Amino acid sequence: MAIRRGRGVAAINYPTGMNLGGDPTQALVHSTPTGNFMVTLSSVDLGQGMKQIMAQICAETIGVPTDRVVVDTADTDTGPHCMGTFASRGTHRAGNAVIQAAREARQVMLEVAAEELEVNASDLETDGQGNILVKGAPQKSISIFDVALSAHFKRGRSISGRGMFLIPRSYPEKETGAMKPSTCYAHACTVAEVEVDDETGEVTVLTMKNVFEIGRALNPKMVEQQLVGGSWMGISHALYETTEPYYPNRDHGGTDFNQYLMPGPGDLAQTEIIVLERPSADGPYGAKGPGEMCANPQIPAVANAVFDAVGVRIDTLPITPERILRALKAQAGAPN
Amino acid sequence: MAKVPVQFTLNGAEKAEFIDSGTTLLNTLRDKIGDTSPKGGCHQGTCGACSVIINGELRLSCLTLAETCNGAAITTTSGLSEGGVLHPLQRAFLDAFATQCGFCTPGMIMAAKVLLDQTPNPSREDVVEALSGNICRCTGYEPIIQAVLTAARSNSQNAA
Numbered sequence: 001m002a003i004r005r006g007r008g009v010a011a012i013n014y015p016t017g018m019n020l021g022g023d024p025t026q027a028l029v030h031s032t033p034t035g036n037f038m039v040t041l042s043s044v045d046l047g048q049g050m051k052q053i054m055a056q057i058c059a060e061t062i063g064v065p066t067d068r069v070v071v072d073t074a075d076t077d078t079g080p081h082c083m084g085t086f087a088s089r090g091t092h093r094a095g096n097a098v099i100q101a102a103r104e105a106r107q108v109m110l111e112v113a114a115e116e117l118e119v120n121a122s123d124l125e126t127d128g129q130g131n132i133l134v135k136g137a138p139q140k141s142i143s144i145f146d147v148a149l150s151a152h153f154k155r156g157r158s159i160s161g162r163g164m165f166l167i168p169r170s171y172p173e174k175e176t177g178a179m180k181p182s183t184c185y186a187h188a189c190t191v192a193e194v195e196v197d198d199e200t201g202e203v204t205v206l207t208m209k210n211v212f213e214i215g216r217a218l219n220p221k222m223v224e225q226q227l228v229g230g231s232w233m234g235i236s237h238a239l240y241e242t243t244e245p246y247y248p249n250r251d252h253g254g255t256d257f258n259q260y261l262m263p264g265p266g267d268l269a270q271t272e273i274i275v276l277e278r279p280s281a282d283g284p285y286g287a288k289g290p291g292e293m294c295a296n297p298q299i300p301a302v303a304n305a306v307f308d309a310v311g312v313r314i315d316t317l318p319i320t321p322e323r324i325l326r327a328l329k330a331q332a333g334a335p336n
Numbered sequence: 337m338a339k340v341p342v343q344f345t346l347n348g349a350e351k352a353e354f355i356d357s358g359t360t361l362l363n364t365l366r367d368k369i370g371d372t373s374p375k376g377g378c379h380q381g382t383c384g385a386c387s388v389i390i391n392g393e394l395r396l397s398c399l400t401l402a403e404t405c406n407g408a409a410i411t412t413t414s415g416l417s418e419g420g421v422l423h424p425l426q427r428a429f430l431d432a433f434a435t436q437c438g439f440c441t442p443g444m445i446m447a448a449k450v451l452l453d454q455t456p457n458p459s460r461e462d463v464v465e466a467l468s469g470n471i472c473r474c475t476g477y478e479p480i481i482q483a484v485l486t487a488a489r490s491n492s493q494n495a496a
Contacts (some may be wrong), residue, residue: 047437229475231476232478261420265480
């Protein structure tokens, strides 16, 4: 009887969004009379930071600072249609819709500015700080604040835009059954190091080293936040969490936080996160969906590390001490 | 049944309410007084989201009857900032990206405040111990632990 150490590796591809019947999201963008911009969505920010990302995307496209953008989400009565926040699709789908809507709004904004400056709209550019300048003659400029006032009170123009991003439904080819469930994949590779007590079956995760390829990280600190949390959730999926520990038998399922276990602050593995950026061709400014992907590779990595440590393959989650001990007994030839 | 009077100070302000006997402090704070910073997660003392400070001690407001708080001094996370300036713990949580959905954050900050009030220079183990009664489902705890350690360092620098 001993503490045995093992190391496991796993790599995954993870689709951004899903596409069972076509996957659309819409966005609307309009300016206020003072040149702030409102993004209206039905998508939900449930803590992953969607509002911040959509504000950045809208600001980047229109050419204003991020704090000039207000994002209104999650009201399906008043917002344009969105399929929802799931399948790591938010940044990719809503982001593309926001770009389209913001481009249309920007075009109106430039047209109004062109009338005010008596130049051609195609000769104008934004400085990202809230001003519109004549290309090559930046001394000739107008603030977006003044453009919005003019549009509202003088010229009767609505500085607004509509955005719709649709991944059309993909049907299987009749001959081969091949189809294209997603247009964009994120990737990850994880190495897990564990200790397994072959007397108690208890697993301790020592280190979790992850590399994530997530397209472009639109907000690197928020990406890191997702990945650190996700890596921890992956350990939880691998070793702790379940609603039905003896599925399909429903007995002994957890009924509250006491019985639905996740690793606490005292159970943390030493975690390493490396981000690789390979901008995706159809992502908003190259982004993919890192959300759910980042909690997946740890699971097979832990299972492989357990095999490396004690030589048993656990193929049911979570990898509990009970399952390890039963497998060790079976391996030794004892009846279960 | 007759209502019961309760009186205490909340974040330094006098509060007096008539409540149904048996009402928890959590429900009194949220529904009667309108301070929604303590959150109702499990309502059975498991998750720590409802944590408040009563007379300097960390308490679970979902397990505390309001009528036992007569004369007490109660602090919640909504009372920490002063004149729009965030408390060092709130600042550190923001800077460390230690909050995602935010539901556990007020309870975490309460637990951390009691720790730092009693142990101004905590070790990592002290922080882990202090947060072990609070559940977070988003962050993986590491950013929260780092935020508390950062707040402790900035406190000791200010004191020096």
